[in-house]
Amino acid sequence: MNHQTLPKSSRNRTVSRLGLSWIGMLFGLAAVSGCAALAWNFYNPGESEGQSLTNVIVTPVIHNRFEHRVLAEGEVESSSNVDIRCEVKGKGSGYSTTILWLIPEGTFVQPGEKLIEFESAALREEEVQQRIIYEQARAAKIQTELAFESAKIAIDEYINGTFKQELQTVEAEIVVAEENLRRAEDYARYSEKMAQKGYVTPVQLEADQFAVTNAKLNLDASRTKKMVLENFTKKKTLKLLESDLGTAEAKMLAQQSSFKLEEDQLKEIQANIANCVVYAPSAGQVVYANETDRRGSTELLIEEGLSVRERQVIIRLPDPDQMQVRVKVKESRVGLMEIGQEARLTMDALHGMELYGNVTKVDAIPIPSYYSNVKEYAVNVSIDNPSQSLKPGMSAQVAILVNAEENAFQVPVQSVKQIGRDHFVCLKTPRGPEVRKVQLGSHNDQYVVIRKGVKDSDEVVMNPLPFLEDTFREKRIDEVIPSAIASEKGERGKGGKAGKAGKAGRPKAGEKSGESDTLAAAPANRTPQAMLSRLDADGDGSLSSEEVPAPLQARFTELDKNGNGKLETAELKGLPAKRKPNGAERTSPENIAQAPESNKPAGERSLRGQ
Structure with missing residues (x-):
């Protein structure tokens, strides 16, 4: 066989391709593994990635009685005070009197003990001047009363005395005139007979006849006089006497009224002088009625030398058996207040001693304030078991119970976070941190009730936000x-x-x-x-x-x-x-974590800010 030998450069390129292929396969496997891990993380949000419970603060779920109390501060006062006022009456709106002496504040007094003395020198001088005017009015009153009595006697005197006397006189004159007329008529008839015989001269006869005429005239005059006396003189005289009586009566009444006014004024001055010294009507501890303005600063300080107005409260004597605390509740919490709610009270001056009471009054109008836009309402809380060491003016901390639940699951409010309309906590589990959706109930400033989502053995992370960020990173x-x-x-x-x-x-x-x-x-x-x-x-x-x-x-x-x-x-x-x-x-949890608390949407803020 003929073997063809490859050049060296070709062999190197072949080796390089084989090496690159293996490297590419390794990178591909790594990519697939990464995608698998990403997908698992994406579709399993209940477990947090990249976070450890090392150095994380956790707290166990509390299964106990839950109480929602509204905390407020106020001052101790008596619900039944005896107000000691300035009873010295003045003339005019600008009149005032000065405190000459004042019993020290905090003194325990008994009934009848001297409390206050006001300046009385000007009143005593006024009493002297008024007494002179009073005596003059009394003299004038007596004089007019005597004149009135005289006028009444004059009327009785005329009716039963003077008039009868004058009537009898006129009637006697009539009798005399009648007798004179009879005699004159007898003499005239005798003279006429004697004149016929020539024994009486004509002149003498004429004189006897004139005597008859004169007797008749006198009789008529007497009868007329009687008629005038009975029909006119009596009535006129009675009218004049009655007028004098009415005038005397009017003068008498006027003087009596004037005397009464002067007498009342004298008595008022004397009462004012008596009111310059004030005594305790009941036993109690002296508390000065210092006044504060709407800004809370002292506007009027009760002390010796202070000018006070009429009816101004100077001292209060609180009833030690009927004490209460008047607290200020912000408008965001006043809607939770109801009469009869149980309250727990503590005073620093009593070294942590707990007292108990109930809400007795909730004001409908806020306390006026010029330096703050936050409205506050006054709430009165009674003290059912007042201590002998309790004194008016002490600072008190009051916890008013507005809601309570028995056997409630509770976690700290900072361990719960809200995402949209849902609430979540992070639990410590053997498998690591676990984010769990929970259903909330009531809450106070420290704890929130969990209706559903936790049990007795659970432990929650105090700051679950980092775990929420990881859990919802893919869903933000x-x-x-x-x-x-x-x-x-x-x-x-x-x-x-x-x-x-x-x-x-x-x-x-x-x-x-x-x-x-x-x-x-x-x-x-x-x-x-x-x-x-x-x-x-x-x-x-x-x-x-x-x-x-x-x-x-x-x-x-x-x-x-x-x-x-x-x-x-x-x-x-x-x-x-x-x-x-x-x-x-x-908004995503990551954006919430990065944004300041003030810029977060209301739904994503922690419960502590609700």
């Missing part, structure tokens, strides 16, 4: 330009370029253009397109059951939506992405 959504996600449907996003056209990228009948109904992965080497390009051995733009990795073969039928025996790009994009009402996409 581009929030900046949701419509710019390149899909094989050939659609264009905002400001983006057309996606790579292909057999799987063309829109199908009934599909809407311009919408993305699936979740897109942000990294270029983890997108369904990249996965398809690496695993598509025959280059037909789809994956057969022989081309997919072993972890995906079990789910091949589930993922093959159109039942054509092949997985296309649209079928590799995973579950559909739920949209918000305004059409915006959800």
Whole structure:
């Protein structure tokens, strides 16, 4: 046989081709293994990749009584105070009196003990002047009362005395006139007889006849006088006397009123002088009624030398058996307040002693404030078991119970994260960290109740965010330009370029253009397109059951939506992405982790911020 010897250069090229073929096979196997691992990671989100529980803080799930309490601070006061006011009345709106002496604050007093003394020198001088005016008014009153009594007596005197006397006089005159007339008529008849006999002269007869006429006139005058006395003089005199009586009565009443006013004013001055010294009506501890303005700073400090107005509260005597705490509750929590809710109270001054009470009042109007936009409402909490050491003005911390559950599963609020409408925790398991969806119940500032998803033996990671990032890395959504996600449907996003056209990228009948109904992965080497390009051995733009990795073969039928025996790009994009009402996409956990807390969407913030 003739053996043809190859040149040396040809032998070298042959060896090089063989070496490159082996190297290419190794790289191909590595690529297939990587794609298989990627696919397994993509379709098994319950386990986190690249994260270890080393140096991670975990805490066990608590299975115990859950309490949701609203914490608030306030001051101790009495719900039944005896207010000691300034009872010194002033003249005019600008009148005030000065505190001359004041019992020290905090003093325990008994009934009748002296509390306050006000300045009284000006009142005593005013009392002297008023007493002079009072005596003058009293003298005038007495004089008018006597005049009134005299007027009444004058009327009785005239009716029962003067008038009867005058009537009797007139009646006597009438009798006399009648008698004179009778005598005159007798003399006249006698004279006529004697004149016929010539014994009486004509002149004498004429004189006797004139005497008869004169007697008649006198009788008529007396009778007229009686008629005038009875019908006119009596009435006129009575009217005059009654007028004098009315005038005297009016003057008397006027003087009596004037005297009463002067007397009342004198008594008021004397009462003011008496009110200048204030005594304790009941036993208690003295608390000054210092006033604060709406900004919370002291506006009025009760002290000696202070000018105070009428009815101003100077001292309060609280009832030590009826104490309460008046706390301020923010408007975000006031809706949880109800009358009768149980409360636990502590005071620093009592060295941690716990007291108990109930909500007795919730104000309907916020406390006025000029320096803050945060509204606060006043809530009164009674103290059922007040201590003897409890004093008004002490600072108190109040925990008001608004909700309680027995045998509730609880985890710290920072161990729960919200993605869209779902909540997740990360559990420590023998297989490593496991992200689990949970159903939440009530929560307070520290713990949240888990209705479903955990059990007694579970331990949760305090900061699950890194594990959530890995779990949802393939499912995160581009929030900046949701419509710019390149899909094989050939659609264009905002400001983006057309996606790579292909057999799987063309829109199908009934599909809407311009919408993305699936979740897109942000990294270029983890997108369904990249996965398809690496695993598509025959280059037909789809994956057969022989081309997919072993972890995906079990789910091949589930993922093959159109039942054509092949997985296309649209079928590799995973579950559909739920949209918000305004059409915006959800934010991915990675974007949440990278964004500041204040910039995160409300749905993706931690429960602590709710």
